[in-house]
Amino acid sequence: MIENKKICFVGAGAMAEAILSGLLDHKIVKPGQITVTNKEDRFRLDELVYNFGVVADRTQTYSSIQQADILILAMKPKDIEKALLDIREWTRPDQLFLSVVAGVSTATISHFLGHAAPVIRTMPNTSAIVGLSATGMCLGDHVRDEHVRLARTIFESIGLVFITEEEKLDAITGLSGSGPAYVYYLVEAMIKGGMDVGLSYEDARKLTLQTVLGAATMLSETGEDPAVLREKVTSPNGTTARGLDTLRSYQFEQAVRECIRQATQRSKELGQMFSIQK
Structure with a gap:
């Protein structure tokens, strides 16, 4: 006990x-x-x-x-x-x-x-x-x-x-161990984006945090696939579709996936530096 x-x-x-x-x-x-x-x-x-x-x-x-x-x-x-x-x-x-x-x-x-x-x-x-x-x-x-x-x-x-x-712990390190920093970076960008279109820092921050919290809670409580939830809020030719098209044009998904791959690789490198090799 x-x-x-x-x-x-x-x-x-x-x-x-x-x-x-x-x-x-x-x-x-x-x-x-x-x-x-x-x-x-x-x-x-x-x-x-x-x-x-x-x-x-x-x-x-x-x-x-x-x-x-x-x-x-x-x-x-x-x-x-x-x-x-x-x-x-x-x-x-x-x-x-x-x-x-x-x-x-x-x-x-x-x-x-x-x-x-x-x-x-x-x-x-x-x-x-x-x-x-x-x-x-x-x-x-x-x-x-x-x-x-x-x-x-x-x-x-x-x-x-x-x-x-x-052997999977390096991948967990790259995804969730370092993951909060990726989310914080996204939040930084969303706040700056809100300010770019005329919101105050305080309002942009509050709106961004509530949006991220709400999205995470939806994913957790509904159990739905994120792609399904994304499609539900994306009307053809609407505002969300325009925003998502812009993210795709900047290869948003590829950047995030490569980010996780590189963080995983760095975890492996640190392991080789500070661990004995069998």
Whole structure:
């Protein structure tokens, strides 16, 4: 039961904050069960303690790591090797390791730990901050059903969880891991477009956000194919048709698809840089 588990975040960035916020907002654990630690930024630890009431480990004794049942690895990919080599002697095979580190394989994490602890690799996105992440999850060696249940409990507190094979996690990174930024870019463009035709920034922003929210809700609640919904609002020779024709002329679909392909490729490249090769 997760209510009896001690959780330690190794790394204290935005994703760590989003996850611990989700856990506390849903009352899945109590603040005293969560410890946060990082290598250098003590001010950041103070901030999390003040905002959430969690415990900060500001020492280099690694007591929080030794005592943890679950360790959530939330450092940058370039830092993971040194971080794991630094803490490995204070870790145990009966601890569960959950990684939110982009591109780094479960095999690499196990290699740096030097023992057979269960490792689950995940790819949430920044919508975790508002509890609406789409989190891809893959299972490393030595993972049992109880570990999957614990991981699901943690990541379902910040949104949807999708379990998949590890080789597909780069694609999930390219689509949903980076996906919020694509939507924000679209929203930026729509706001600017509204301003181009005479709306104030405030009005264009409100109208755009409501439009995007409404469209996403329609897709979610009706279950209809997006192409079907698009056709329903597109009258022949109407305003929507003119707008869509313009997007096609700029190869909008091809640009979005290539965007996802390139982000996926970059995730693979990062994996090759920071993971051991089997």
